Amino acid sequence: MIYNIPYLAVAALILLGLYALIFKRNLIKMVIGITLIESGVNLFLITLGYRKESIAPIYTSSPGGIMSFPVPQALTLTSIVIGVAVIALMLSLVMHIYRHYGTLDARETRRLKE
Amino acid sequence: MSGMSKIVKTISSIIFPFITIYGLYVIAHGHLTPGGGFQGGAVVASGLAMLLVAYGSVWTMGKLKEKHLSINQTLESVGAIGFIGLAFFGLIFGTKIFFNNFLVNKQDYLFGATVKLGETAANINTAGILPLMNFAVGLKVIAGLFGIVLLMAYATRLKEGK
Amino acid sequence: MNVPDYIIPLIVAIPLLGAFLTPLVSRINDKLRNIFVIIVLALNAVLVFLLASDILTTGIKTYVFGAKDLSYPIVRILFEVDAMSIFMAIISSILVLVAVVYSWSFMEKNTGLDKYYTLILLLTAGMLGMVLTGDMFNFFVFLEITSIASCALIAFWIHRGESVEAGFKYIVISAMGALFVLFAVALLYGQYNALNIALLSSVIQYTFLDKIALVLLIVALAMKAGIVPMHMWLPDSYGSAPSSISIILVSATLASLYGVFRVIFTLYGNVLSNIANFGIPVNVFIGWLIVALAMVSILIGVIMALIQTDFKRLIAYGAVAELGYMFLGIGAGITALGTAYGKTALDGGIFHIINDALDVGLLFLVAGAIYYATKETSLDKLGGLARNMKYTTVFFVIGLLAVAGMPPLNGFASKLLIYESTFQLNPILAIVAILSSILLLAVFVKVFYSAFMGPQLPKFKDVKEVPKSMLFSMGVIACIIVIFGLFPEVIINNIVEPAANALIGYSEYISQVVAGGI
Amino acid sequence: MDILGLSETILRLVIGTIAVALFGIIFGLLYKGVDRKISAHMQGRIGPPIRQPFRDVRKLFTKENVVPENAIPWIFNLVPLLGLIATISILIYLPIGGFPPIMSWGGDLILILYLLMFPSLAMVIGGFSSGSPYAIVGAQREMATMIAYEFPLAIIIISLAWKLTQVGSVNVFALSTIIGTPIWNSVTGPLGFIGFAILLLALIIVTPAELSKIPFDAPEAETEIAGGLLVEYSGRNLAMFYLTDGVKTVVMASIIVVLFFPYNLSSLPMLGLEGGSYVAYIIDILFYLLKIFLVILFSVTLIRVAIARLKIDQIVYTYWVPLTLLSLVGLIFIMWDGWIMNLLGLV
Structure with missing residues (x-):
């Protein structure tokens, strides 16, 4: 059971993120939703690479013993890097939307209809 | 965004060199530890962001000229070019493969030392082009993230000015 | 016509290098920068055509990054190019080249053009990477590069509220889609310990998790391709971007479409005839x-x-x-x-x-x-x-x-x-x-x-x-x-037919990698 | 050797095209004259002589070509020619009498479906470009009519092709395949027969709209919008539209003949004719002209004398609702044909 807790956390994070994305009208909250989903996916990747009682996958000066998988960690790092770029872009767009519309409410920032 | 109190300014000025050095350490040991160019660069850039918050965007924008921003952008480009350029060098030197680590295990060059098998002490002088790539990425990330923070601060200043 | 293998990574690397050089070239002269970008993309298009003529005569080509051969394909990043990939690459390179030539006059009066061209080159690298790669995670990375670059380009006319709004819509949709893709990739990796498309395809079982992964991949990529009912972002972003960008966006959506085909035909090719x-x-x-x-x-x-x-x-x-x-x-x-x-x-x-x-x-x-x-x-x-x-x-x-x-x-x-x-x-x-x-x-x-x-x-x-x-x-x-x-017959026989065969013949795609490794 | 073959093909193509074009123009005008004469008789008038259309065309060609001030000259003058060319190019794909089509490849029938839109499209663009309000109203109506009648037309063509596929034909959109296996032979029971009869009826009702004849001539409607689309056209351009109309009549009649009555007299055993002899060709052509005449008589002349002009909304309604439903019923009958017969154990 204890080893399933990360997966439950993943599910909770992703569902929370989707909830924020779908039901929240504030643009910043939508961005937060995306970050939550991203954290969930990253946590999932990291959890995949974990092995019981393992050490970090660093070869030099390692104390010995089994190591956790390095590949998921590399994937997660890449994903985090990309995430930073996406979030930065989103936030800057939100700033510009605020400048143009004077509000962050998704219902009112809708000039593009149909 | 105006500056914060004198205490914050002073403390952040004192801490800033340590943060920077820690970030540079993470970059330099990227091939030995779980760090690397991105992580170290992010540390340094967050130090810069701390300064920005402490001193306020008004003060910062007063200090920064157009020239400085363009230098920042140039550094960012140089970092990216360095990374992709090292990959291209792989096509030129040694066995001609893209992203070829042509410097590894060449004792004459920097970062050319061979890693012994088994449990050894960390040796920074290894791993060929990986540290160089970490430096390039670090440069790119410092410049890039600082640029992002700076521009956002600039935009908030515009809003207040209205 | 035979071309050396390293031409494959160059197709992605040259636009990337060009993208980072553009701000530097831009310092010197605006005209020089335009010429530089056109030359880079023209060179790239030539490389794509050379590679295409090779692939269409000799078959699938693979390229492994940073290694001599295909040993340990589990941890290698590799590009695997078949007729379908090169078909999409041809489309992208033609459209981008045309769009850049068009931009010369069209965007003349705008400022910040060094960033504009940098983003176009990044977008090109992303699209070409998406269609050439043979690795699911790599595909995700290029997908994100494409999304980020195209979002920034959609919102390029930042003085118009509509553009910014369309850009935000686009980035929300594509960030969510890309995370779905990543989640699906993680599901597949967790089960089969592989990220390589060919490797995954050879061992895929169509378990319950595979079904979830398939649904996530199709939904996410179809969303990025703009199929109804996930099309809401498409008219907004096509309509609000500068026209020269709209045409590149067309080819970016098509790259996502390619992702759908690759997933269904190749990744799940082995299980397509299973009884569900x-x-x-x-x-x-x-x-x-x-x-x-x-x-x-x-x-x-x-x-x-x-x-x-x-x-x-x-x-x-x-x-x-x-x-x-x-x-x-x-x-x-x-x-x-x-x-x-x-x-x-x-x-x-x-x-x-x-x-x-x-x-x-x-x-x-x-x-x-x-x-x-x-x-x-x-x-x-x-x-x-x-x-x-x-x-x-x-x-x-x-x-x-x-x-x-x-x-x-x-x-x-x-x-x-x-x-x-x-x-x-x-x-x-x-x-x-x-x-x-x-x-x-x-x-x-x-x-x-x-x-x-x-x-x-x-x-x-x-x-x-x-x-x-x-x-x-x-x-x-x-x-x-x-x-x-x-002359539709010429095109169908020479380009389309091999691409269709490449989609159906997934076993050939697998054998290029699996026979060499594991 | 190869060049010789190629040049022969090209020569055949060129001569064939010219011959077909002349055939289409001459008989188009001739049938126009016949049509006018018959409808005049039905209305108790004497009517113009049969060669009146030839005279009209000759006279129009000598007249001055007036371009209105509001028009866009280069489009205004270009589209009549394009319309005529497109119409004649349909004839290239049609088998005429005992002659096989001059050109043939995979999807002739769909190609014809699309090429048939070209003359209408040319008229629409011509109407728009002439800048007259009457012409613009006419062009909008023409566009609406065009969309309206394409629905049943598409259903008819796809139903035929589907049935042929079921019988095992390959290349079902090629007209040579269609005349090779007449559809009446492919039905297995009465249901299929009724289905095809319904489709034939639908096609006959589509024809007058395709040709802009009463009761579906709202786009031109002389009495209402003074000739609509063609109001600003004169001289050479009007003559070309006139010719287009004539050729299109032949084309539509030929399509009905090819799809539903592809039989030839010369293949009857009691005549004892060799296939490919001159006599056989002549008999086939004459029989073909007769068939076309009958089709035109029923689908154009009789309908246009019997019924008054419909309003544009009535036209669209006619095609979108009753006729589409009718042809869908036909399609369903054809699809169920073999199945029902199997169910009843009659096959």
């Missing part, structure tokens, strides 16, 4: 699902296009309908996998990919030309432009007839393949497809009337024909459209 629930084979289930989505896309696209008043949004809805045709062909091909007409449908669908890119691209360029000349995109305010803009009118008519699938242009050649195969699956499909294409014709004739015909409006009395670089790029696409329309 209710005793229906997997391919029939997926195929009918895609056909249903396609029909909805065609109808919604055409009907929504009828009521638009903005030129570019109208074209964007036309593009949704055209996407439906591609999905119809491919869906029918999946449903009737292994039959002769299924193959024809697949050919038609794949041929329609390049035709749609050209036709819709040309229409976007024409819309851009009109915007350049009149600063107006609303159809209600335009009129009588055929007097002063003769060449643009001709190009628009070519694009109009091609989109509506009129002979003898390229749209007809591919739609004919789709009609004459899908009616064997169900006659209603072909009837609706034919009818919608005629409705599309009506829609564009309406546009033609309100923009180009009618009395001369006083405020457009002094409108001039657009500059040469824009005419040149429109002319190039128009020429390709006419040539494709007159």
Whole structure:
């Protein structure tokens, strides 16, 4: 059971993120939703690479013993890097939307209809 | 965004060199530890962001000229070019493969030392082009993230000015 | 023609290097920068064509990054290029080159052009990477590069609220889609300990988790491809971006479409003939699902296009309908996998990919030309432009007839393949497809009337024909459209047919990697 | 050797095209004259002589070509020619009498479906470009009519092709295949027969709209919008539209003949003719002209004398609702044909 807790956390994070994305009208909250989903996916990747009682996958000066998988960690790092770029872009767009519309409410920032 | 109190300014000025050095350490040991160019660069850039918050965007924008921003952008480009350029060098030197680590295990060059098998002490002088790539990425990330923070601060200043 | 192997990574690396060099070149001179970007992309296009001629004669090519051979394929990043990948790469490189030539005059008066060109080059690298890569995670990375670059380009005219809004919509959709893809990749990695498409495909079991991964991948990539009901972002972003970007976005969406095909045909190729629930084979289930989505896309696209008043949004809805045709062909091909007409449908669908890119691209360029000349995109305010803009009118008519699938242009050649195969699956499909294409014709004739015909409006009395670089790029696409329309057999036999075979022949794709490793 | 073959093909193509074009123009005008004469008789008038259309065309060609001030000259003058060319190019794909089509490849029938839109499209664009309000109203109506009648037309064509596929034909959209396997032979029971009869009826009702004849001539409507589309056209351009109309009549009649009555007299055993002899060709052509005449008589002349003009909304309604439903019923009958017969154990 204890080893399933990360997966439950993943599910909770992703569902929370989707909830924020779908039901929240504030643009910043939508961005937060995306970050939550991203954290969930990253946590999932990291959890995949974990092995019981393992050490970090660093070869030099390692104390010995089994190591956790390095590949998921590399994937997660890449994903985090990309995430930073996406979030930065989103936030800057939100700033510009605020400048143009004077509000962050998704219902009112809708000039593009149909 | 105006500056914060004198205490914050002073403390952040004192801490800033340590943060920077820690970030540079993470970059330099990227091939030995779980760090690397991105992580170290992010540390340094967050130090810069701390300064920005402490001193306020008004003060910062007063200090920064157009020239400085363009230098920042140039550094960012140089970092990216360095990374992709090292990959291209792989096509030129040694066995001609893209992203070829042509410097590894060449004792004459920097970062050319061979890693012994088994449990050894960390040796920074290894791993060929990986540290160089970490430096390039670090440069790119410092410049890039600082640029992002700076521009956002600039935009908030515009809003207040209205 | 044989080319060295390292040409494959160069196709992605050269735009990347060019992207980072552009700000530096831009310091020197603006004209020099434009020339530099055009040279980089032209060089890239030449490389793509060289590689294409090699792939089409000798078969699949693989390239491993940073290693001599395919040992340990589990941890290697590799590019695997087959006829389908190179088909998509050809489309992307042509469209980007055209768009950059077009931008020379079109974006002349804008500032911040060094970033504009940097982003275009990054987007190119992303698209080409998406279609060339043989690795799921790598695919995700390139997908994100494409999304970020295209989002920034959509919002390039940041002084317009609509552009920023469209950009935000786009980035939310694509960030969510990309995270779905990453989650699916993680699911697959967790089960099979591999990220390589060929490797995964050789061991895939169609377990419950695989089904979830398949659904996530198809939903996410179809969302990025803009298929109904996930099309909401598409008219906004196509309509709000600068026209030169709209045409690149067309090819970026098509790269996502390629992702859908790669996932269904190659990644899940081994399990397509399995019997799923209710005793229906997997391919029939997926195929009918895609056909249903396609029909909805065609109808919604055409009907929504009828009521638009903005030129570019109208074209964007036309593009949704055209996407439906591609999905119809491919869906029918999946449903009737292994039959002769299924193959024809697949050919038609794949041929329609390049035709749609050209036709819709040309229409976007024409819309851009009109915007350049009149600063107006609303159809209600335009009129009588055929007097002063003769060449643009001709190009628009070519694009109009091609989109509506009129002979003898390229749209007809591919739609004919789709009609004459899908009616064997169900006659209603072909009837609706034919009818919608005629409705599309009506829609564009309406546009033609309100923009180009009618009395001369006083405020457009002094409108001039657009500059040469824009005419040149429109002319190039128009020429390709006419040539494709007159000699469809040549294109089908030489490019489309191998691509269709590459999609069906997934075992060959697998054997390139798996035989060498593990 | 290869070049010789190629040049021969090209020569055949060129001569064939010219011959077909002349055939289409001459008989188009001739049938126009016949049509006018018959309808005049039915209305108790004497009517013009049969060669009146030839005289009209000759006279129009000598008249001055007036381009209105509001028009866009280059489009205004270009479209009549394009319309005529497109119409004649349909004839290239049609088998005429005992002659096979000059050109043939995979999807002739769909190609023809699309090429048939070209003359209408040319008229629409011509109407728009002439800048007259009457012409613009006419062009909009023409566009609406065009979309309206394409629905049943598409259903008819796809149904035929589907049935042929079921019988095992390949290349079902090629007209040579269609005349090779007449559809009446492919039905297995009465249901299929009724289905095809319904489709034939639908096609006959589509024809007058395709040709802009009463009761579906709202786009031109002389009495209402003074000739609509063609109001600004004169001289050479009007003559070309006139010719287009004539050729299109022949084309539509030929399509009905090819799809539903592809039988030839010369293949009857009691005549004892060799296939390919001159006599056989002549007999076939004459029989073909007779068939076309009958089709035109029923689908154009009789209908246009018997019924008054419909309004544009009535036209669209006619095609979108009753006729589409009718042809869908036909399609369903054809699809169920073999199945029902199997169910009843009659096959």
